[in-house]
Each structure stands twice: as C-alpha cells, then as structure tokens.
Amino acid sequence: MNKIKKILELKNPVSISELDPNFKSEVIAHPDARGLAACFSCGTCSAGCPIHEVFSEYSPKKLAKMVRLGMRKQVLSSPYIWYCATCHNCEQRCPQNVSFFNVLNVLKNMAAKEGYAPSAWVEQTKQVVKTGIVFPTEENWIKKREELSLPSLKEDHPKLKKIIELTGVNKIKPRVDKE
Amino acid sequence: MQEVYVEDFMSPGCVGCPVVKEMLKGLSEELSGEITVEEVDITVDTTRAAQYGVMSVPAIAVNGVLKFMGVPKKEELKKALMEELERDE
C-alpha cells in the first residue's frame, strides 16, 4: 500500500467539510467582485489568459469556481493567485461581465491579510513609502539624469507615507513558506 | 367636499408623461377638494390599460372613465376635474 501511494500520490476527493460556504459571500461582498456570482464557467477567461497559456496551474476559470465552491484555504494560500500579469483579457471578453481581474485583486487582498503576500510586493510597498516610487534611490541614475540634463527627482514623499499608513497596508507581513 | 380619483397612465421614456404629471400636480394643489393621482405604468400594469382601452400614453382616466389621450390642454383637464368635484350624487 505504501508503495502504491508513493508512485501514484493517492488523492482523496474534496470533502464538504473542507468547503467554507461563507467564502463566496465574503468575496462577492466586495463591490469589485460582485459579478462573480454570475459566472457560468464558459472558460473565455482562461482561454485568453497569457499566463494560463504557459502555466496551466494558474487558471482564472478554475479559481473562480474554487471561490464559488468555498475552497478558501486552497485559493488564498495558493502561490499562483499572484501570477496574474494584469493584462485584463479575462474581464474584457467575459460574456457575463465578471471582472476577474478585480476579483483576483480582492482575493489577493484577502490573502495578504492572512499572511500569504509574496515578499516582492511587500518590499515594493515599503519602498514606495520611502521614495514615492517602487525603486530605491540609486547613485547611477541620479548621475545619468544629470548627464542628460533631465530634472532631478524628489526623493522623499511624506504625504504619501501619511496616506499609506492610513490604509494600514504598510503593516502587511510577507509570506513565510515552510520548507 | 367631493373627491376625485385620477389614473395617470404613463410609461418610462414617454416624452409627454412628465408634462401631464406636472400638470396634475399643479391642479391638485390649485383646486379645492380631494384629488388622488395614481400613476399607472402601462408596461407593468398592462391589464388595467387594456381594460380602459388605453392605446397610447399619456392618458388620463377620471373616476374610472378614460377622458384624455395625449397631453391635454390644462383648461380642459381642469374642467374635467371640476366637473367631477362638483358632481353630487
């Protein structure tokens, strides 16, 4: 038995006890995700998704269905929800006007609150608070701008820092993956 | 004091209907007596419209009798309402 398991990675069906019936209503309570309830799984979103084309584990149609079924943990902890390239193809062709791009952002926001945010995005936000842009100040481009006689950039933005702190997004901790 | 019940047949998107609505509003303030105005959307309440033989909006029925189709002159409408208000039976 052990042997078979090793080769085949035996799987159990998803049990109803793993489904969270409130998850869907929690997601569609957000105005950006309201349309999700109308989804009829036609797959136009996945068919037009550039990321799905090269990496089938990321599938808008599948994620939309998982949310509707209440697969909270599987959706929010999935590293793949962060793979979206933000091309908007999914939403612009959806026949039911589900804005999956926005649905995904709602999911990402929820995941971030639950500690699943990738460090790349957490770092970017920290950076924005410091310099106003997503990059740290670097000597080499300051110099280059001078050489090309381009106007200098402002290096600190206290106003931005203030409003970002109002939203609490600066407190989000990056995901810690157990190896 | 007499009463009158006005059914104002209208439909969304109809150009003349708001004119009639305004006119009725004005008259019910102007005339003495109790004037009740009910707006009947003929796209919703098709049965009532058919009962009266309302073929187009705006149309006005006064105490259960269809009196006007199209936008009436204010004087005519006023006269029709007064007749009903002053009727005694």
Add this chain to the structure above:
Amino acid sequence: MNKYALFLGCTTPTKVLQYEVASRWVCKYFGIELIDIKDFVCCGMNQVNLSIETGLLMAAMNLALAETRGLNILTLCAACTGALAEAIERLEDKATRDEVNEKLRDIRLEYKGKVKVKHISRVLYEDIGVEKIKREVKRDLSGLRVAPHYGCHYLKPRSAFEEFEKPDNPKTLHELISATGAHPIEYETLGLCCGGKAFPVSEDLAHSLVQKKLDDFMNKEVDAMVLQCQTCYLMYSDQQKKIDEEYSKYNLPILLYPQLLGLALNANPIKELGLGLHRISPDKILAKIT
C-alpha cells in the same frame, strides 16, 4: 494650448531614461508643453495587489495634484495610463470619491473629478494627428519593418478607453508608425502581454511570454519592435538580452515610439533620442535608414 502634466511613473525616470529623453524631445518639437510635478508618486498599480484601497488612493493623490494645477496628465507608461484611467472611472462615483477625499484631506488634497489622462501616443494621435506627423517627416524610414506592441494598459480596462479605441483590433500605433514611413507588420501574437507585472513573482513565467512573442518574429524579417511602455521595453530588451545569454537567437533591437518618430524627424539619435542607452544595439536600424 497643448499643455500637460508629465507623469513619469517609477521605471522610466530611473531605468529607461531614453524614453523620457525622446518623449520630451518629441513633445517639444510639436509644441506640447510638459509640466513636471515633483510631488507625483507611483500610480498605485502594483499596490492594488495588497490593497485595492491603497492603489486607488495613490492614483487619486496624483490626479488631485494635477487637478490643483488645472492640468490634464500625459503618461509615458501604459500601466500608469491604465491605472489612472481606471481610477478616474472609479472616482466618477460620488460615494467612492467622498471616501477617498476623506483620506486625502489629511494631506490637504481633494480630487473633484476633472482630470483626463492620455498616453503620449494618444496625445500624438489625437492632438497632433497622423496627417500632421506625415507632413513633418524628414527622413526616409520606409526600409524599416517594425512590429508594433501596444502594451495591455494602453487600452485596458476597456471601459476606461471606450471613447478612444477598442483593445481587440487596435490600430492607433499601427497608424502612428505608418505616419513615420516605417512599415508596421501584422503578426499573430499582437495581443500578447509582455509579462512584466508577473516578473517580480516569477521570472521564468515572464521569460516564457517574452520568448513567445519574440519567436513569432522569427522569419518575419522584423528590424525592430516598437513599444510605448517602458515595462514592456525592459521585458523585451533587458530580459531578451538575458534570455539570449542562454540561447543567443534573437538580438532584436527595440525602439520606443517617440524614438522612431524622432528618427523620422531627424533628431540626433544619441543626444535627443537616447539611443546610446539601449542594451541591444540599434545600429542595425540606423544603418538601414538614410
């Protein structure tokens, strides 16, 4: 008459300076006055990942900064265009706007809903016009076959660009390229995304998207790609270079549209268009034009 607040975004002023240089030159050429607003910050596009609210707030802050000066915004980056246009759309709703202004009050700003955002290509297309550009061309680019790449947020989300152009069969960049005399090619993966926004979380994924598009140009005799977004530029240029370290098969020069236009207008390629800053040498292109 043509006066805009220049919105540089994050990447152009730090990593793709040639785009800024060429854009400033082209705008000056056509009498488009650009005002630098030092207080502009990141458009908020990426912050949406962690908090939709934060992203919208940052966009609103930028819009308010332009509005107080009575200016519309000219963008260089496609993503900033999309993010700011989407924010404008969202802020048309009064309840949302009130909520955002509540927070902006802390930094003594208010957005009233009067700003328009236009990408530099759209400004050239609408304010200057293809015909005017054609008349100004001084250098023969007709030998160039270039592949236009629009950049997702140049036209999406669709609802924010309804009155301009629809995303499934875009034509404006094609027309702008034709106006310079160069020949825009048609190709299958025209609508494919550069993958730039997936790059921070998965380099491999982004690379495979870049390769898909570059592969499409094989055997099509393409002299260069013409882009209108610096994120796309970094993907197709710097990341192409990186991919080529392993496969060395592409070596395709990449131009930003204002550079192509600048070439047609006889600008100095190095000083005025920043062509010296390219990771993939544009010499092949320069050799082809007279």
Add this chain to the structure above:
Amino acid sequence: MEQNKNGKKTGIGVFICQCGKNIAGGVDIPALLDFSRGLEEVVFVADNKFSCSEEGQIVIQNAIRDSDLERVIIAACDPGLHLMTFQRCGQKIGIDPAFVDLIDIRKWTMFGSPDKVDEKHALDNAKRLIEQTVKRMRLRRKIPKVTVEVNPSVLVIGGGVAGLEASLDLADKGYKVHLVERLPTIGGKMALLYKVFPTNDCAPCILAPKTAYTNIHPNINLLTNSEVTKVEGHIGNFSVVVSQKPRYVDEKKCTGCGLCIEKCPTKVVDNEYSRGLGERKAIYIPYDQAIPKKAVIDTQNCLYFQKGSCKICEKICPTSAINFKQEPKTIELKVGAIIVATGFDEYNPTQKTEYGYGRYSNVITQFQLARLLDIDGPTKGRLLRPADGKEPRSIVMIQCVGSRDENANRYCSSVCCMYALKHAQIIKEMVLPDTQVYISYIDIRTTGKGFEEYYKRTREIGVNFIHGRPAEVVENNETKNLILKVEDSDINELLKLEVDLIILSCATVPSKGTKHLAELLRVNLDENGFFKEVHPKLRPVETNVRGVYICGSAQGPKDIPDSIVQAKAAASCADSELRKGEIQLPEFMVKQT
C-alpha cells in the same frame, strides 16, 4: 358583517386571498382584514384559502347576495392572470365588470418572486394598495361601452413561415387576409436555411407548399415590397396604410422568364439571399422558388436609375413588363385584427472584435454557411471558403456569439445549438465527410422533441465537441487560416487550433424596423427589443393592444415548430374575437378614432 362608520354608499367587499401559504405565509392576514374593515364604504371583508377556486368564488357570490355588495375587490395575484375569472364570477350575479378589481399582493409574499419583501413591508405595501384601490373603486363609475361591428379581415405583417401559417389558417377560416412583406418575396429566413432540423427536410421543399398556396389563395391579398406606415383604430376596426415600393416591373405582365436578368450588365453583391457571398444582377428574382416569381429592379445599382442609360431589360422583355415610371403605391386597408410576424435578424458579429468577423474573410456566420451548403446557393452546394475558394479541411463553429452575453444580448437564442448540429451533420454526411468539424460551446441545449436524438447522431457521425468558449481568433496572414484559442473544460487544457474556416453561431435579434412598427402599433417591446406578450406563460401571443397578436421570432427567438404553433395560436385568438361579429368596447376608445 358590520355596517361601516360612514354608512353604505357603494357597498364595497374586500376579499383577501391566502393563496394557500403563498400569501398567508408572508403577510399578517388578520391585520389586513382589520385594516380593510376600517376603510370608507367597505361593508364586508373576508379571507379565503383560494379565492380562484370554485368554493372561493361561491363565497364571493354569496357575500354579494347576502350583504348587498355593489363593488368587489380581491386582493390576491396578478390581474393579468385572474381578473377575468373574478369579473365573470361577479357578472354571473349581476355585478358590472368595471366594479370588480383584482390587485396583486402576492408579489411581495411569494417565495421566489423577484419583488418579495419581509413580512412588515409586505403588510405595509398591501395596506397601501388596498386603501388606494378602495378609494379608486368608491369613486369609479361604469366605463361606458359601445357596441362596434367587427370587420372580418386581418392584416398579417411579415411573410416568413409564421406569417404564412397565420395567414393560411385565417384565410381558410374565411377571413380576408392582407399579407404585407417588406422584401420582394415571401418565405422569410426559412427560405435561406437549406435544410431544417430535426428531420433535415429541404427547407424550400416544405416551405413551397405554403408560399405557393398563399400566392393563389382567394382570400389572401399578398403585398410584397411593402411596409406598414400607419395604423389607427381599435380591434374590430383598424385603418392601416401600407406603402408599396415599385418593382419597376409590372407584376401582371412579368412571367418570371429571366431573360432580363440574363442580359442585365450590372452585377451586384447579393446581401440578402446569398448573405454577401454571391452575386445577383441589378434586375433580379431573389431565388428560383421565389413567390411571387416576378423580377424587381434594385435602383441603387441599376444603370438606368444611376446614370440614365441602359434600359436593356426593357428592350429584351418579351411581355413589355418593365416600367421605369412605376410610382410607390399607398394602399389603405380596413381590418379587424392584426398579426405581427416580423421575425428576426442575425446578430452582426463585427461587434465581437475578438472573433475577427469582417476582418478575416474565412470567419463567416451560420446563415452564410447555410447559403454555401445550399445546392441553389452561390457555390451550388460546394463548401468553399471565401478567402481562396478552397475546400476547408477543418472547421470550428463558435456557439453563443452575441447570445448569453451581457455586452450584446443577455438571452439564449435557443436555435443556434440545433442549427450548428444540423450544419455539422450536413458537412459530415453530405458535403465534406473527411473534414474535421468542431463545435465549441458553453452548454448544448437540445430540448425539443427529437432534438436530443439529433445531438446524439451528430456525435456518432464524428463531430467533435469542445467544451469552452473561445477567447480570440487570429488570422495567419499567409495561409488565411485561423488560429483559435479555447480551453476545453473537460480536459482542462488550453487548445490552440489552426483551422481553415470558422463559423459563428450568432444570436437572433429583433428584425430591423421592429421598434418603428411597435410605435405604429402602440405595442410594447420587452427588454430585449422583441414584441412583448401579455403574459409569458399564459397569454403568449396577445399584446397590450387588444386585437394585435404576435407570433414567431418577433416575440422571441424560436425554431420553426414553435413558430408554427404560435402562428396558429395567434390566428385562433384573432378568430375568437372576429367571429363574434360585434364587440363591446369602452366608449372612449371608439370615440378617439
């Protein structure tokens, strides 16, 4: 029963229906009874388990008799459903129908109703409605009625299969029928279909008996090339103005020999019969089985009308039927009833830019495909793709183009699944058996009689089904082949198919001119722009205007069997009114006209 504080004047009875639990389960009925009892001139109140039942009606009749009621209000369901029931119930015991009213309080209480509200609001709403209705009833006077004679003739608008069926039914019953068709020939969309499901009969073959009979029926006045421009009056006596465009060919003289067509020098793209895939001449007969088979000149393209010279047809016509001086005709008709059968149009898929219709010549619609498959079509039944005239080796049909789509039409067009299956069968069995045919779908809907079997047969003969809606179509510039991306849900894989031909199964939309006609007739349209019936289930062919009936796709997308059924229903409704000879109408309605 108690005497009202204000004394009896009109003596109103209010009956509140429990409707089983439908109303009783959502509103406090005793409270409603109490409330009604206190209203002015209300002298009797009672509730009832099912007011519409026989016992319920007896309760109402007894109360009328025992309590001397003069006016009755029933608070129950939609008056569209049951008002007549209660008016008849009252009439039996001598109450004028004007003094019986039914009001709908059920919409707020019934589970599943879109208007349902909580118990408190249901009570408030019901109270307000009852109060208002009592007031209206108190003040209401009898609607003066007059008796009018009924003109035993009918106007049928639209010469498609539904219009033909309704016309023939009524003509056979002995009514005079005026059939008005906008195009030069009758037959409608069915004539373009080549074959029809689920029997795969030849469409013209089963249509021709109807068109031919219509043409010779002594009771039918056929007006082709004509449009209704004015409608006045009321049931029993409508005055209608029809304007007939000139054919520039004398119908009486033309024998349909076709000599003029042969010699006409001007070729034109045929957008109607060949759907843009074939040509016709500037003088033409739409197709071989056209009825009437008379030539017609298209003045937009005729050399004589455009440049003032040519007239070859006039010279060659053996019966001198050509008449360039024909003028438009105005025809006035008097009819007792009107049947609208204006059918549908195919949705224009250029709006779905992702599928490339209009940009890529090898993307065509199902109606175009039907023309290519038709033995009498522009390619004589050879399936050749438009770009290069090659036979396609692979074909994908895309379903739900413009249907079930919030950005186009929300509804299901209901016939596209079946016609896609039909065309797939024709291709596999008759035209190009070796060609691969794929149908890309969201759901396959085959609910008619014999339809599921038809679907099964399509699977068995080797048509492939892809469970998913494609995202985009791109053309390969050199080969003109099309590359389509679609995810098949069943295998969860993205498919990228390069195929020779793509067929779009487009939505059916209301036909051109529907809105204008609705304004002329003062008939309501539904939210999708089709003609609106009085009740979607129970009164499907009547409209808000008494005497105007609808049938076929003018009412909503439907197939031929359903169109026939509806046409017969509309004819029957018209007959029920017209056969009375005279009818009673509200005086005002008659005075108006």
